[in-house]
């Protein structure tokens with residue numbers, strides 16, 4: 001009976017620590033951990049509970065064997081390492097501190113190494129039962145170190161030069177901005193026909209109008225952002241529409257992309273959660289009256305907010321840094337929603353499934 005208890009009590013203790021740790025980790029695993037920059041060697045989330053359960057059983061059996069052979073001197077070290085193991089969960093996940101996590105896991109490495117060496121001298125099997133744990137901890141140390149080194153606080157999201165558009169000029173004529181993917185790449189969310197009209201007809205119309213209207217004005221030959229900032233009327237409308245569309249088409253991608261950890265953190269900080277941001281962004285888009293744009297912007301203090309602008313207006317005029325934009329002009333969706341009785345259907349695709357990413361030229365990561 002004593003023999004059975006010598007094995008079962010440590011195993012159950014380990015599993016209890018594992019269960020409490022995973023309970024403590026849950027909120028961070030949902031909202032904080034996914035926003036971290038992680039090593040490419042990081043296994044899928046499902047791997048961790050499986051590996052830890054196996055390891056906890058092994059290290060429980062290890063101390064059970066030593067208790068059975070009467071080596072009680074090592075029990076204290078075993079309990080201590082389990083306690084530090086628990087503290088690592090608290091430091092890294094509950095307190096969301098990679099540096100605390102790194103310090104704790106380094107201490108744990110030393111304790112586990114000491115235990116393993118000591119266990120080998122009493123009972124080889126007890127020692128071997130700790131080796132996978134030791135190796136896994138070394139791997140976890142690398143993963144924690146990577147997280148610490150790659151998620152240190154940074155400067156704001158503000159772009160180095162938000163006026164640096166991708167629109168080039170030849171002989172004082174603005175070039176048509178390139179579509180960064182084939183016209184059918186966003187199907188089935190946005191059809192090729194919709195892109196052909198939106199990009200090929202409407203945006204081309206703005207570029208052609210701009211090139212026609214600017215001839216003979218003092219703005220001829222000026223960078224397009226300066227035209228936007230210094231004009232009004234038809235010239236402003238067409239120049240701003242070119243800039244807005246250039247960002248808009250660059251905000252979309254046919255590939256699932258991950259938002260940078262820094263932007264994720266800023267979104268969680270200023271909106272509460274990414275889900276809440278999506279909700280507010282979609283609400284802003286679907287309630288915008290008439291033609292316009294919905295933007296995720298960053299102000300000079302680095303705070304994010306959602307703003308809407310009517311017609312061709314752009315937050316660049318308010319010295320806000322645009323990070324994401326959605327076109328809520330009817331021409332953006334009338335092709336795909338031509339049978340819809342409401343004009344609010346299309347904007348809901350804004351952040352649907354990750355089709356919108358963040359415009360590369362506006363963010364520095």
Ligand SMILES: [Fe+2]
Pocket residue numbers: 198202245327329331332
């Ligand atoms: Fe548009």
